[in-house]
Amino acid sequence: MAIDRNETFDVIVVGAGPAGAAAALRLAEQRVKVLLIERGMAPGAKNMMGGRIYTHSLEKLVPDFRDRAPLERKVTKERISIGAGNEMTTIEYSCQDVKENEESYVVLRAKFDKWLAEEAEKKGALLVSNVQVTELITEGEGKNRRVVGVRCHDDEVYAKLVIIAEGANTVLLEEAGLTGPTDPKTMAVGVKEVYKLKKEDLENRLMLSGDEGMAWLTLGDMTDGLLGGGFIYTNKASLSVGMVVGLEDIGSAGKSVDEMLEAFTSHPRIAPLLKNGQLKEHSAHLVPEGGYKAMPKLGGNGYIIVGDAARMCMNLGYTIRGMDLAIESGICAADAVNVALRDENMDRVPKLYEKQIKASWLRHDLKLYKHVPKFLGTNPRIFNEYPTFVNNLMRDVFTVNGDGAVPMMKKIMRRVGDIGLFTLIRDAWKGVRSL
Amino acid sequence: MELLVCIKQVPDTSEIKLDPETNNLIRTGLPSIVNPDDMHALEAALAVKDQYEGSRVTVLSMGPPQAEAALRECLSLGADDAVLVTDRAFGGADTLATSYTIASAIRHIQRTMNRQFQIIFCGKQAIDGDTAQVGPQIAEELGMAQATYACELSVDQAAQKAVVKRQHENGYEIVEVPLPLLVTATAELNEPRQPGLWSSIYAKRYTISHITLRDMPHIDESRIGLTGSPTRVRKVYQPPLRGKVEMLSSIDEGAKKVLELAYHIKPEKFAHLLVPNDVPVVDSTEDEGVDVKDPVQRAASVESVVPSEAKVEEIKPNTFAAEAAKSADVSKGGDR
Numbered sequence: 001m002a003i004d005r006n007e008t009f010d011v012i013v014v015g016a017g018p019a020g021a022a023a024a025l026r027l028a029e030q031r032v033k034v035l036l037i038e039r040g041m042a043p044g045a046k047n048m049m050g051g052r053i054y055t056h057s058l059e060k061l062v063p064d065f066r067d068r069a070p071l072e073r074k075v076t077k078e079r080i081s082i083g084a085g086n087e088m089t090t091i092e093y094s095c096q097d098v099k100e101n102e103e104s105y106v107v108l109r110a111k112f113d114k115w116l117a118e119e120a121e122k123k124g125a126l127l128v129s130n131v132q133v134t135e136l137i138t139e140g141e142g143k144n145r146r147v148v149g150v151r152c153h154d155d156e157v158y159a160k161l162v163i164i165a166e167g168a169n170t171v172l173l174e175e176a177g178l179t180g181p182t183d184p185k186t187m188a189v190g191v192k193e194v195y196k197l198k199k200e201d202l203e204n205r206l207m208l209s210g211d212e213g214m215a216w217l218t219l220g221d222m223t224d225g226l227l228g229g230g231f232i233y234t235n236k237a238s239l240s241v242g243m244v245v246g247l248e249d250i251g252s253a254g255k256s257v258d259e260m261l262e263a264f265t266s267h268p269r270i271a272p273l274l275k276n277g278q279l280k281e282h283s284a285h286l287v288p289e290g291g292y293k294a295m296p297k298l299g300g301n302g303y304i305i306v307g308d309a310a311r312m313c314m315n316l317g318y319t320i321r322g323m324d325l326a327i328e329s330g331i332c333a334a335d336a337v338n339v340a341l342r343d344e345n346m347d348r349v350p351k352l353y354e355k356q357i358k359a360s361w362l363r364h365d366l367k368l369y370k371h372v373p374k375f376l377g378t379n380p381r382i383f384n385e386y387p388t389f390v391n392n393l394m395r396d397v398f399t400v401n402g403d404g405a406v407p408m409m410k411k412i413m414r415r416v417g418d419i420g421l422f423t424l425i426r427d428a429w430k431g432v433r434s435l
Numbered sequence: 436m437e438l439l440v441c442i443k444q445v446p447d448t449s450e451i452k453l454d455p456e457t458n459n460l461i462r463t464g465l466p467s468i469v470n471p472d473d474m475h476a477l478e479a480a481l482a483v484k485d486q487y488e489g490s491r492v493t494v495l496s497m498g499p500p501q502a503e504a505a506l507r508e509c510l511s512l513g514a515d516d517a518v519l520v521t522d523r524a525f526g527g528a529d530t531l532a533t534s535y536t537i538a539s540a541i542r543h544i545q546r547t548m549n550r551q552f553q554i555i556f557c558g559k560q561a562i563d564g565d566t567a568q569v570g571p572q573i574a575e576e577l578g579m580a581q582a583t584y585a586c587e588l589s590v591d592q593a594a595q596k597a598v599v600k601r602q603h604e605n606g607y608e609i610v611e612v613p614l615p616l617l618v619t620a621t622a623e624l625n626e627p628r629q630p631g632l633w634s635s636i637y638a639k640r641y642t643i644s645h646i647t648l649r650d651m652p653h654i655d656e657s658r659i660g661l662t663g664s665p666t667r668v669r670k671v672y673q674p675p676l677r678g679k680v681e682m683l684s685s686i687d688e689g690a691k692k693v694l695e696l697a698y699h700i701k702p703e704k705f706a707h708l709l710v711p712n713d714v715p716v717v718d719s720t721e722d723e724g725v726d727v728k729d730p731v732q733r734a735a736s737v738e739s740v741v742p743s744e745a746k747v748e749e750i751k752p753n754t755f756a757a758e759a760a761k762s763a764d765v766s767k768g769g770d771r
Contacts, residue, residue, distance in 0.1 A: 003637045037632070128635040130511070155632035 009035045009126075009159040011337055012150055014133045014172065016043035016117040018053075018323050019307025020165030022061055022330025023337075024127075025120035030338045034125045035157065036117065037150070039132040044113030047167070048192060048285040051233030051240045052215050053112070054104040054321060057328040062119060070111040072235040073213025075104045077206070080318055081269070083220030087391035088269045106213045106233045106240070107323075108194075136162065136176040136303070147176070147302035160346045161302060163333055165326075168286035168308040178303070179296040184247045185377065186290025186311070188228060191261050192242030195277030199237040205273050206234060217318060220387035222264045224255045227289075227377055229317070230264045232273070238280065239273070241265055244287055244315075246377065257284075287322075288313045292370035298357065299350030306333050314365065316372055316435060325362060332356035371434035381427060385419055392418070436490040436592055438480045439544075439552040440514065441537060441573065442473040444498050444505035445563045469505045472558025476620040478627040480556045481513045483590050491515045493550070497525060497537055503643050510638035511630040518544060522647040527661035530564075534572030535663065539654045540646050541577065554597070555617040559584055567619070574617035582612050586623040590614075 011027055013020045016038035024036040040046040052075060058065050065071075077094040098104075121127045135151040137158070149158035166172050168187070173179040206214050218230040227246030232239055243261050250257065265274060288294065288311040295311045298304060306312075307326035314321045336352035357363050376382060396411040416424055446465040469477075477494065484490040494509040496502045497520040506517035520540040528536060545551055555577075557570035567583075574581035586607070587600035601608045602621050630638075648654065657663060683689045 003633050005633055007636075035636075126636065126639060128632065128639060130630050131632050131635050152632040153629070157632060 005155070007157075009033050009157065010341065011035070011161050011163060012037065012157060012159040013125075013163045013165055014150060015039075015165035015167055015307075015309075016120075016127060016129070017047050017113055017165060017167055017307060017326065018116060019309075019312075019326035019330045019333075020163065021113065021116040021120050022057075022327040023163050023165065023306060023333045024125040024330075025061060025116070025123055026331055026334030027337060028120055028123035028125040030334070030341075031124070032334075032337065032341060035159070036120060036125050036127045037131055037133055037152070038117065038127065038129045040129060042110075042114050042129050043117035043127070044110040047109040047113050048190065048283045049109060049287075049322060050190065050192065050231040050242060050244075050320065051106045051108075051235070052104050052320070053107050053323040054102075055324070056101045056103075057324045057331065059101065061327060061331060062116075068115070068119075069105075070107065070115050072106040072108060073208075073211050074098070075106060075215045076212040077208065077214040079214060079216040081216065081218040081220075082387045082390045083218055083222055083267065083269070084387040084391040085221065086268050087395065088218075088220075088267075089390050089394050104215070106215070106235055108235060108240075133166075133172060136164075136172050136178070138176060138302075140301075145301060147178075147300070161304070161337060161349055163337075164303055164305045164309055165307050165330070166309045168288050170309050173296070173305065173309065178300060179305075183290070183294065186288065186294035186373070187247040188244045188287040188289045188315075189247055189250065189257060189284060190242060190244045190287045191257050191284045192240055192281070193261065193265065193279055194235070194238050194240050194281040195274050196238045196280050197274075197277045201276065202234060202237060202239065208234065217320070218264075219317065219383065221384060222260060222267065223383055224253050224260055225380060225384045226250070226253055227380075227383060229383075230270075231320075232270070239277065241270070241274065244289075246289070247286075287315075289315050289373055291315075291373045292366040293373070295366070299353055301347070301350075304333055304336070304350055304353045306330050312362065312366065314369055314372075315376075316369060317376065321365075325366075328360060328362050329357065332360055332362065369435065375430055375434040379427060379430075381419070381423070382431075386427075389415055389419055436483060436487050436554070436590075437550045437552045438483055438490060438492045438554050438556065439541065440473070440477045440480045440492060440494045440509065440556045441570070442477065442494055442496050442505060442509060442558070443470045443561045443563075444468070444496060444502040445470045445561055448562045467501065467504065469508050470558050470561045470563075472560060472562075472620060472622065474558075474627045475622055475624045476556035476558045476618070477509050477512060477514065478625045479585070479588055479618065479620050480554070481628065482625065483554065484513070486590065487592050491550075493518065493544070493552075495520065495537065495540065495544070497521070497533060497540070500645075506643055507638045507641070508630075510641055511635040512628060513631065513634050517641065517643045518646060519643055520646045524648045524656070524660050527664065528659065529664035529666035530566050530568040530572060531665060532659050532661075532663035534569045535576055535658045536654070537569070538573050538576035539651050541573070543646060543651050551615070553595075553614045553616070554590065555579075555615070557617065557619045559619045559621050570617060570619040577617075579615045579617055580612045581617040581619075582610055583619040584621050585618045586621050588618060588624065 010033040013024045013034060013036045016036050020036060021043065024034050027034045055065065062068065076096060076098065077092065079090055079092045081088050081090040117127055131152050133150045133152050136147050137149040137151055137156060138145050139148050140146050147162045149156060150162060164173060170179060170182060174181060203209060208214060213234040216232040222230050223243065223245050226249050228244045230243045232241050241264070243257070243264055245257055245260065255263070264270060288308055290311055291314060296305060298310055306329040308322065310329060312325040312329050314325065333353055336349050336356050339352055340346050340349045393412065393415045396415065444467050447468045480492045484492050492514045493516040494506055494514045495518045496506055500519070500521055502519055502521070506519060510517055518540070520536060525536050541552065541555070555573065557573070560567035571581055571583060582599035582601060584602040585599045586602045588597060590597045595614045597612050597614060597616055599610050599612060599618060601610060602623065683692055
């Protein structure tokens, strides 16, 4: 056996995250010759997120994933907390009988992404890890310019199509001039720590049993008034605790992101949860937060873009989605390629891909919430004044001090007065309208 | 040129732990890597391959079937062939039995695949055992020249010679050695390359051949595995912790701590470096080893030692040494 450097592939997928692996898996199922290139030591080694995947799109791809995927816990409890200083107001919702297509699970990316890429490999995709794609190879000029392959340092490899699944940091696309520079307004940085705990401690502290898990999002002054919030997700015997903060104002913030995370983990409502926990990991990653309006053109001659690289992420404040969109976009990409290969006309792939996206829930969901990033991004009251408002109101409601009780309406109006009735109504109107 | 690299798959010792009760290695969940020194051995072989076109690098390892992963990593860096010596009968071997088994496998490869290896590369030692014995013992068994602890290597194929710079504890030795030769590589020898795309694809598709006991009918079975191993491990234990690690936030604090600790251990050695605040620096002319009885010498030395006003100013702000000296007195019996 010898190396044949002239070998070509039908499709090269750059990046073995959920979007790339999903595309490769679906393509390999149709006997397409696909090369999946990952720069980490193994798929998932360089990936990071808070922790939750909604599994409806994964189920389409791997119907028996519940038996095979490395899932940490099924989310049966949702918590949202609004913090101000040492005060915290929390809403908790729990549901035992989630419908199958509405399930979500907490996963650890180092395990999950590796598994999904290996599933693709089992179907016949050629997975190569620890190799970095350094450049997209293009031919022609102007309108006829076309992506024909990729370069990995000294090695070149060519294919009929390149699927770009390079993730949030779109270095290859930007260097090839296929997308413009990323607007920092549309990006955030996520930091996360994983604390190992005794399984019983974790379950007792959060009142979970068996494989039940919790997704806990927090909002408030822990981000020092910046766009963002904290999160806690339950793994089998550890907790993923972290924070996402808008990238744009990070330089002018009073605290560094690490200091914000430290304030969060030592918050009097959070610290008892982490007691006797052993810090096992610390990681950080870029997060696309721009939504529909920040999405680039989804493809061109010889290439299409999937997952985070195409900014397919949604943050509504109470629900955060990324992996289900990534997997769905991978499926759409693969289906477009399969049609084009059958018709022997690969030039149609970008058009077909766009059509697939439009036909699926992907575009619908992204478009529906297109005003949310702007609403959250241009309304600093949400991260400062409203958390204080909510907690003050709660304090008033629960206070008994022997000074004579105050009518509820008066309590409420006193706090509303702090912000201004009209501002409050306007923000509430705008907020609800954007969702 | 036919080149052979012997590698070992080892647990990543940066993650290693001992069971505090049984003192056994906790191997479960421990990631495996190619022994770091072996990566330098491989790089040395690949460099020779780059130098002489038509060369071929074969990688050999002895271990359980999982060691294939380590061999594949070598293939992704540019090795041409990989062979795994694996059999339950080889298990439990010490360095003597291991090197005999590997040497037998090498003879087997040379005979069946018709390859005469001109250079065999090994890592200096493995991070799990640290014995540095297997390489030299293979050379002994095969009756070939050896150059251990190589930190520089140049090969001359035409003259069938190599020049090796060997690292010693207190110096270097440069030797000229005839081929065939066995070299053991140190980390100073080279910087291992990154895996290439095509070689990684090659590594993925490559079928690694196994050599088992049955493949080597001439092997002396009393010299392999546990029975062939004269070494007996009496005791494995974790040395007790010698002290706590303390993280200091600034250079200033670090300097103070260093002085404090050093002063505490051997005050007389550092006393002259500490400049107490209240003692005038200018007057300390006596400890210069000057013969004070000799007026000429004294006059000369006093002039050179007494500093100008500016010099005194320079020294005065530097007071942390004095503080350290004080606090050293307070904190007697530190935690080390």
